[in-house]
Amino acid sequence: xxxxxxxxKKLNNVSNSFRFGSIQSVIxxxxxxxxxxxxxxxxxxFFSTFSENAKNSATESTTQIMNQANLNxxxxxxxxxxxxxxxxxxxxxxxxxxxxxxxxxxxxxxEIREDIESITIFSDTGALLLASPGYKFxxxxxxxxxxxxxxxxxxxxxxxxxxxxxxxxYEGRRPWVVTLSRGITIEYPGGFRSYISVVxxxxxxxxxxxxxxxxxxxxxxxxxxxxGQIIYHPQQQIIYAGLKDENIQKALFSETGSxxxxxxxxxxxxxxxxxxxxxxxxVGVSYVDEIIQNRRNLSNIVIVILLFGIxxxxxxSIFISYKISQPIKRLEHQMNRVERGDFNxxxxxxxxxxxxxxxxxxxxxxxxxxRQLMTQIIxxxxxxxxxxxxxxxxxxxxxxxxxxxxxxxxxxxNKNHEGVSAMTAALxxxxxxxxxxxxxxxxxxxxxxxxxxxxAIQKMRYKNKFEFTIxxxxxxxxxxxxxxxxxxIIENAIYHGINKIPDKGxxxxxxxxEGQILVYSVADNGYGISGDRLETIFTSESTSKHSSGVxxxxxxxxxKLYYGDEYGISIESxxxxxxxxxxxxxxxxx
Amino acid sequence: xxxxxxxxxxxxxxxxxxxxxSSTVPGQGEDINIKVIVKKQNHEFWAVVEMGxxxxxxxxxxxxxxxxxxxxxxxxGQIRMVEAAIEDKVDAIVxxxxxxxxxxxxxxxxxxxxxxxxIIDSNINSDKMNGFVGTDNVEAGxxxxxxxxxxxxxxxxxxxxxxxxxxxxxxxxxxxxxEAVGRYPDINVLDVLxxxxxxxxxxxxxxxxxxxxxxxxxxxxxxxxxxxxxARGIIEMEKTSEIKIIGFDSTPEEIExxxxxxxxxxxxxxxxxxxxxxVKYAIDAINxxxxxxxxxxxxxxxxxxxxxxxxxxxxxxxxxx
Numbered sequence: 020x021x022x023x024x025x026x027x028k029k030l031n032n033v034s035n036s037f038r039f040g041s042i043q044s045v046i047x048x049x050x051x052x053x054x055x056x057x058x059x060x061x062x063x064x065f066f067s068t069f070s071e072n073a074k075n076s077a078t079e080s081t082t083q084i085m086n087q088a089n090l091n092x093x094x095x096x097x098x099x100x101x102x103x104x105x106x107x108x109x110x111x112x113x114x115x116x117x118x119x120x121x122x123x124x125x126x127x128x129x130e131i132r133e134d135i136e137s138i139t140i141f142s143d144t145g146a147l148l149l150a151s152p153g154y155k156f157x158x159x160x161x162x163x164x165x166x167x168x169x170x171x172x173x174x175x176x177x178x179x180x181x182x183x184x185x186x187x188x189y190e191g192r193r194p195w196v197v198t199l200s201r202g203i204t205i206e207y208p209g210g211f212r213s214y215i216s217v218v219x220x221x222x223x224x225x226x227x228x229x230x231x232x233x234x235x236x237x238x239x240x241x242x243x244x245x246x247g248q249i250i251y252h253p254q255q256q257i258i259y260a261g262l263k264d265e266n267i268q269k270a271l272f273s274e275t276g277s278x279x280x281x282x283x284x285x286x287x288x289x290x291x292x293x294x295x296x297x298x299x300x301x302v303g304v305s306y307v308d309e310i311i312q313n314r315r316n317l318s319n320i321v322i323v324i325l326l327f328g329i330x331x332x333x334x335x336s337i338f339i340s341y342k343i344s345q346p347i348k349r350l351e352h353q354m355n356r357v358e359r360g361d362f363n364x365x366x367x368x369x370x371x372x373x374x375x376x377x378x379x380x381x382x383x384x385x386x387x388x389x390r391q392l393m394t395q396i397i398x399x400x401x402x403x404x405x406x407x408x409x410x411x412x413x414x415x416x417x418x419x420x421x422x423x424x425x426x427x428x429x430x431x432x433n434k435n436h437e438g439v440s441a442m443t444a445a446l447x448x449x450x451x452x453x454x455x456x457x458x459x460x461x462x463x464x465x466x467x468x469x470x471x472x473x474x475a476i477q478k479m480r481y482k483n484k485f486e487f488t489i490x491x492x493x494x495x496x497x498x499x500x501x502x503x504x505x506x507x508i509i510e511n512a513i514y515h516g517i518n519k520i521p522d523k524g525x526x527x528x529x530x531x532x533e534g535q536i537l538v539y540s541v542a543d544n545g546y547g548i549s550g551d552r553l554e555t556i557f558t559s560e561s562t563s564k565h566s567s568g569v570x571x572x573x574x575x576x577x578x579k580l581y582y583g584d585e586y587g588i589s590i591e592s593x594x595x596x597x598x599x600x601x602x603x604x605x606x607x608x609x
Numbered sequence: 610x611x612x613x614x615x616x617x618x619x620x621x622x623x624x625x626x627x628x629x630x631s632s633t634v635p636g637q638g639e640d641i642n643i644k645v646i647v648k649k650q651n652h653e654f655w656a657v658v659e660m661g662x663x664x665x666x667x668x669x670x671x672x673x674x675x676x677x678x679x680x681x682x683x684x685x686g687q688i689r690m691v692e693a694a695i696e697d698k699v700d701a702i703v704x705x706x707x708x709x710x711x712x713x714x715x716x717x718x719x720x721x722x723x724x725x726x727x728i729i730d731s732n733i734n735s736d737k738m739n740g741f742v743g744t745d746n747v748e749a750g751x752x753x754x755x756x757x758x759x760x761x762x763x764x765x766x767x768x769x770x771x772x773x774x775x776x777x778x779x780x781x782x783x784x785x786x787x788e789a790v791g792r793y794p795d796i797n798v799l800d801v802l803x804x805x806x807x808x809x810x811x812x813x814x815x816x817x818x819x820x821x822x823x824x825x826x827x828x829x830x831x832x833x834x835x836x837x838x839x840a841r842g843i844i845e846m847e848k849t850s851e852i853k854i855i856g857f858d859s860t861p862e863e864i865e866x867x868x869x870x871x872x873x874x875x876x877x878x879x880x881x882x883x884x885x886x887x888v889k890y891a892i893d894a895i896n897x898x899x900x901x902x903x904x905x906x907x908x909x910x911x912x913x914x915x916x917x918x919x920x921x922x923x924x925x926x927x928x929x930x
Contacts, residue, residue: 159868185917185926193864193926236670248919257664259923260882 042347046340047333054332062321070314077305078277081234081290085303088240091228093295095134096199099218100178102128103201106140106216110205118149126152136186136194136219143172143202143213154189162188162215167200171215175202180297182248183255186219195222197250225251238305245298247271270302279307346375350382362390399580406577407459410503426480442479445472455502459581460607463530463537464496470505470528477513485517485524485543495530498537499607501581504574508541508588508600511570516545516598532606536586539602547594556590571600578604640672643891644694645703645884646687647677648731653860654833654880655705657927658729661884662703669892674699681806684708691715695722701891705730705883709777725894729887730880731778739894742886744878745905746778749857750785750831753876756910757790757829757855760873764795765826768818770811770835774803782831782857799825804835811838812845819846826853827873833858836875840866859911859925867913874912877924882906 105128109121125138129151140149145163150156162168167181181198196219204213225242229251232240241252247267249255257263266282270291277290286307294301423446430438452469455461467489474487509526517524527542548556557572575588582604592598645662647655659675666673678686687707692715694702702719704726706712713735716726720737730743757767769786771779783801790796799822804811811834819825819842828843830836836856840863843852853873856863866872883906890900909924916925 184919185922187917191865193861195926237668254664254668256660256881256923257668257885259920260879260885262882262885 041344043337043340043344046343047336050336050340051329051333054336055329058325058328058332062325066314066318066321069317073314073317077235078288078290081238081288081303081305082277082292084232084234085240085290085292085301088228088232089292089294089301092225092242092301093297095224095228096180096295096297099135099199099220102132102135102138102218103178103199103216106138106218107201107203110140110203110214110216122149122152125149134221134224136196136221137188137192137217138219139188139217141168141215141217143215148214151189154192157187157190160187167198167217168215171200171202171217172213173202175204175213177201178297180244180250180299182244182250183222188217188219194219196220197222197225222251229253232303234303234305235309236306237309238303240301240303241265242294242299242301243267243271245271245300250299270300343375346379350375350379354382357386362386362393402576403580406573406580409573410507410577422480423476426476430479438479442476445475448472449476453503459502460499461502462496463498463500464491466500466502466505467491467496467528467530469503470509473506473509474526477509481513481518483523485513485526487526487528490527490529492530492532495532495537497608500537500604501578504578504602504604505539505541507570507574508539508602512541512543512545512598512600516543516547519546520544533603535606536603537606539604540599541602542597542599544597547596547598548590548592549594553590553592557588574602578602641670641701641892641895642672642674642697642699643701643703643888644690644697644699645673645675645888646690646694647675647705647729648687648707649681650677650679653927654858654878657880658705658884660927661881661886662888663884664881665885665888665892669889671700671888671892673888677705678707681707684711688712688715691719695719695724698722699724700895701725701727703727703729703884703887703891704733706733707731709734725891727887727891727894727900729883734777740890740900740902740904742890742904743883743906744908745903746781747785747788748905749876749878749908750782750787751789752785752908752910753782753829753831753855753857754786754789756874756876757827757853758793758796760855760912761827761853763793766797766799766822766824767827767829768799768822768825769801770814770828770830770839771801771803772806772832772835779803779831786829786831804838806832806834808834808838808841811835812842815839815842816846819843819848819852828852828854830854830856833860833863836872837862837866840871844871864916864925867911867916870913874910877909877911877921879906879908879924881923881927 105124106121109124121140129135129138137151137154138149139147139151141162142148145161145168147156147162163172166184167179170179170181171177179198179200181200183195183197185193186196186198187193199218199220201216202213203216204211229240229242230253234240239253242250244250249258249265249267252258252265254263254265258265264282266280266289269280270289273289273291275291275293277288280287280289288305288307290303290305292301292303293299423442427439427442427446430436430442449469449472452461452465452472455465471489478485478487505528509528512526513524517526522544525544527540529538529540529542531538531540557575571588571590578587586603586605589601589603590598591601643662643666645659647658649655655677662673662675665671676690678690680686684707688711691702691704691712695715695718702716702724704712704716706716706728709732712733716728716733717735717737719726725739727739728741728743732741732743767790769783771783773779787798790798800818802811802814802818804814811830815828815838818828828839830839833856836854836858837860840854840856843849843854849871854866854871856866856872856875857878859875859877863872863875867875886904886906890904893900909921911921911925915921
């Protein structure tokens, strides 16, 4: 039962997946069509070759069979002729002695040759000279009126064969015979004398020879003499009874060979041969219908084989195409889900043909990569927001704000109104640019202005502990930049560099263009950074209480997230000499 | 593994299907068997009929089985043969009925069993048969009468020697003869005798008639037994030169009398054609082709002068090896 259901399901799958225009239908149809055409062509070629051969070999085998019969018949007729010759050689003028000798020879011959009905010798006037022994001559017979007598008398020294007839030479004997008669003229003391020798063959040998020949189921051979009289015909009686026609005239006037004829609506193949020197013709008739019957059988078989072959091919190609297209279909189905935005498809089972395997594998890889990229993008976006938030938070560092406001209050108490005004303005500008209405990208000039505002505030707070220079070429000020990337560097330079030296600090900020890269450099003459510290500077969180807590790492990560890994911060530092921080970003127009 | 098994099963199913259908492919035609049941075996007349059936069987490629009782009186034996043929489910039966009435049930049973039945030579009293092939006996009688007039003259006294009183064929031949001579007012039919198909009875009847009617010119004999018996009687009475015999059929004895002049002429039937056409029409019936209800095979008038003509030789001297 279970198997049934499964098979049914499978068949359903096969039929459901069969749509015109689908890979499966294309494979099925083209497969089936190609092989069908090939099979039909082979079938036709095979069939036509075979039937042509059959036709030829039918004629050929007819000829061969007839040759054998013909030989037998010739041999038989020759043996009759031998008897006639023997009579001639022994006739010796019909003296008393020679008659006796001849009678003896004939007696022996008649005894050994059962096919010889009788041997008789007449004088040229029709008088009986020698009769077969034991037979009574029929007095009613007028020999001179019989065809075998007159022909032989008119054609001396010819072998005259008479077609089958009832012989009536002897009383009480009415056998069917073929008669060989011959007129002999012998020189005799005092003149010439003529005799007629008559050898009657009882027909059985001829019939035996001819009736043994089988030409197909209904074919036959017949024999006619030179005048168109039937010597032998298996349907002789049917013909005499007027129940059947035989195309004797055509056979009679045709050369040795074969031809096709139509008789009573039937197509017949006829082969004609001469029988030795007797003047007879042997005619073989075979029915084309029988050859065609064979051909029809053959064509039926070929058609049935073809039909089954085609049916098999169609079923096979449906299955094969199903096998080929099924993995592609599953792939298609999964792709449809992906198309709808569902990337949570499970990995496809890798199976099917080699190409399909590769395709499946690639698809699986692609989906995995997309999934990976998506999670990466989500993570990056989250990180970006995180760093930005931290950068912003750094700007409103309460410590920095408190110190700055403290400075403002202190300056105010000292009546330093200019200082208050300058510092307040700088603070306002600092925050304005920090926020920048939520934009992440600002102009290089704004970024530098932000740095200048910060430096101004710090310079006032540190009572001119340091000096700074800004070098911003005008042509670079219009480019875009990620915001809040210079200020943390300056903060580091002040707290970790300049603050730690007794001399007056110096901070030089430069903006340069190196090819397609914009380079900010922040150089100080501060404390410098030790080698091992330099190594971990991007990886460890800043722990300094003065720092904003974001530091270099934040800036570096933000740049890399935003512009790519090849951008970011690099540091050159030498203890007691100073540090230069380079920030590289790509040049982008606003 | 399961899959391989599944495919093997599918292929096997296809193979079985293919072989099933290929076995139904029409091969060589089934052999057709035709049973020929005649009145008597080992008789010159029926031997020629057999030759006709064999010739047809050979020509049309069917099997012909030729049987018959040893005696022409074995009606029961012939009925049993018909019934055996029905049981053997032969394709067709060719029947020469011994009895006009008593073969009817068996022959009709064969027809009901769907076996075509063609009657030859001697008909039965049923219109359900496929048809009849044989001598038209009325016509044969007429031919006999006309040939007699031509040979002897139209001013004669005759005696008719028929065979079985009331039998269909003898009645018909009588009718034919009487019809033919009826047109000649000077032909006198002195008597109609019945020999019951016995040569001895015919001979005795002839001798009695010769004594009773001294002016007889000719005996008209309606079958072979009547002809031979009459000829023997006349030879015995040494009246051959005065009295003519007009006979039927061509047994060797009759031929001898014809050649010696004891018999004037013979009306010869065509048993070969009966056998041949009987089988031929049986094959037609198997193939669904209907035949004429009555097919006459004709008769030929044979006398001393034309008996050796090629066209007559075959009828007069059957070709028996």
